[in-house]
Amino acid sequence: MITVDAVRSAVHDSFESVVSDLVELVSIPSVSASSHDQAQVLRSAEHVAGLLTGAGLSAQVLSLVGADGVSGRPAVLAHRDGPAGAPRVLLYAHHDVQPVGDPAAWAQADPFAAERRGERLFGRGTADDGAGVIAHVHALRTLAALGGGELPCSVSVFVEGEEEVGSPTFESFLTAHRDYLDCDVIVVADSSNWKVGVPALTTSLRGVVKADVRLDILDHALHSGQYGGPIIDAVTAMCRLIATLHDETGDVAVPGLVRRSQASPDAPDYSEADFRADAGVLDGVKLAGTGDLTARLWTGPALAVIGMDVTPLQVSGNVLAPACTARLSMRVAPGQDPVEAFEALRAHLEAHAPFGARVAITRGETGPAFDGSSDNPVGRAARWALTTAFGHECVEIGQGGSIPFVSTLTETFPGAQVLVTGIEDPDTRAHSEDESMHLGDLERIVTGEALLLARLGGTILDEGDR
Missing domain, CATH: 3.30.70.360 (Alpha-Beta Plaits)
Structure with missing residues (x-):
């Protein structure tokens, strides 16, 4: 059995390598928009494949042409078997990023040269979705180190390279590699937590x-x-x-x-004052619409x-x-x-x-909406893992943004439970200038994912199970 303290200590002791790997990933300008150099997207995919290989998985870089003739950006597939009969878990993230926007609006000279300022790491892709990629890599590294080189679950990793341009070949990719990706649980690391220090599972998406x-x-x-x-x-x-x-x-x-x-x-309750502060609404500007703010x-x-x-x-x-x-x-x-x-x-x-x-x-x-629930064994395991890692009760939230491929995943793998986990926070500014990742949350996210995989694989128990 693996203990919570062992996971927490292992992630903490190796955290500078977590940050270093994120800085190196951010340095690759993997903008998937067709107006940018697509050789950098391939370079990013090859780098991610190397990270996953270093974590003990068998990794490959693949792309295909979709049903509409659109050529897909390179994605990374990786896999490692766990014990016989263990759950099969698919970990999703994406390695492509948005364009930088107005370079003059960034506080740093180069948005792809990550800068650590206070508790945050600034740079394009630090959160969306570099942190998701790195969380998967280091959760797997942690579990392999604590498990004598073995993982508690069978794990497949799918790191997409075209999420920021609408995932044009996503469905075709899933169809082509369905057997490879087939799973019982899907963890999508591409959403937001409620606040810094407050973890969340996203159960609805517009x-x-x-x-x-x-x-x-x-x-x-x-x-x-x-x-x-x-x-x-x-x-x-x-x-x-x-x-x-x-x-x-x-x-x-x-x-x-x-x-x-x-x-x-x-x-959770979202006060107007907190929303205005999170969104940067100017004084005197009234909020639009009527009714419950979260609705x-x-x-x-x-x-x-x-x-x-x-x-x-x-x-x-x-x-x-x-x-x-x-x-x-x-x-x-x-x-x-x-x-x-x-x-x-x-x-x-x-x-x-x-x-x-x-x-x-x-x-x-x-892109379709998503309507799910965490009221099931897998959801409860995730809530326990995140609550334990963050030291704060995990909340259930929706997102106003869209992740259309989540519905595609549920349709392709109808027997799998989808967990949409948080990477960002209200100060992240994903897609905008001065994007950043809170490093304290990044450590907690890696810890939480490692705890979740160990829990799903039965190698760790919470206090109520002892």
């Missing part, structure tokens, strides 16, 4: 729908003085159309979208304009724009099909076209 809306007013641009007045330019018309998507309180006003009034009876975040729809093709200021002229296209991102509540939600959005936009403007709506990326 789905996502992207849509491009094109609005046409004229067949060519016009002099704004000669023709302005009877004609409203396409950008202004687009603004009027977008304004119909929310009511006066800020609630989404598209008929047919699902909304739950409460996130969960067990959801607004986790189980209600949200709509945002994430792009619009307006003329840049430096090249603007006194003309009426003939057309305008906006890109919308809609988050869909658990329990609603994303295609159904898109059709509701389409109907609303077509019905509210201003001044008879021509409106064309094109559906982009869609």
